[in-house]
Amino acid sequence: MLVDKVAEILAETAAEVIEPRFRALADGDVSEKAPGELVTVADREAELIIAERLRGLLPVPVVGEEAVSADPSLVKAVCSEPAVWLVDPLDGTGNFVAGRPEYAVMAALIKDGETVAAWIWQPTTRLGYTAELGGGAWRNGERLRRAPAGGGPAALRGVVLSRFMPPDLRTAVDARTGGIGTLAPGSRCSGVEYPRVAEGDQDFTLFWRTLPWDHAPGSLLVTEAGGVSARLDGDPYRVGRDVEGLLVAADEESWQQVRRELGLRPVDLA
Incomplete structure (x- = not known):
């Protein structure tokens, strides 16, 4: 089954080249690919391994974060190709480098832009x-069903990532x-933030x-x-829709409440 095989690829690759380096990075293992944007040997090695193994399951282009960093034109395949793999080999690299546990390995399969x-x-x-379009969301084989938040804005728990x-x-x-009721500082890792909303830890x-590799899996x-x-x-x-700003919420009512409370309007996206 494709879903299970991809899950195995991510976990096995993490065990092979990412986890052994956690809190054990050597001198020269970390560099800046852009100002303030860290990359490690673990990011690069994991992406190469994951990409090769995913192509073995389904031979379509792989759009990986590190490959796009080296050649930005590669991201165009997300919209131009009938199917692509998206890969974030180490989401939360800054946390990983600092020895914080909030990091993840992520992938998504895109077909006709969806x-x-x-x-x-x-x-x-x-x-x-894991999640499949029309097939539900799962955590270690257990179905995830997010209940509405309820209670109005003053009862909502969430994160506002305003850095960019x-x-x-x-x-x-x-x-x-x-x-807003309770604001947390956030994890600086999409692979942690999205599950927290899906599981009910935040609203x-x-x-x-x-960036697509950060948001396609969690969305x-x-x-x-x-x-x-x-x-x-x-x-x-x-x-593929190149517009900044994305609000993720437990339910439609909560989504509307947060947007209204924060004064966010479509005009802000111009």
Whole structure:
């Protein structure tokens, strides 16, 4: 079964080249691929292994985060090819380098621009999340069903990731967070944030930068669990739409409440 085989590939690759380096990175194992953007030998080795093994299951192009970093034109395959694999070999690299446990290995299968299957593996928790379009969301074989949050904005628990917002918008959003019940600082790892919404540990997450390998897997997980993942104009998340801003929530009512409380409007995306 494809879902099980991909899950095995992610877990096995993590065990081979990522986990042995956790809190054991050597001098020269870490570098900057862009200002403030870290990459390690574990990221690069894991991507090569995962890509080769995924092509063995289904011989379509692989769009990996590190490959795109070296050649940005490769990301065009997400929209131009009938099917592609998306791979984030080590989501939360900054946490990994710092020795924090919030990191993940992620993949998604995209067909005609739509995410049809998704995988998230968290090595430190040993939790594996999978989702299939129309087939539900799962954690270690257990079905995930996200209940509505309820209770209004003052009861909501969530995360506002404003780091990449334009400064004026960030200031405006930060000034309006007082109407939200509980705000957490966030994990700096999409492979942790999305499962937290899907499982009910938090009710929403607001992202700004929306690179496809960061969001395709988790968006499908949340929506198949019963939640919402949509751009700030209300359109459901879809890879290839180059628009910043993505709000993920437990349910439609909570999604609307958060957008209203934070003063987020489609015009902000212009």
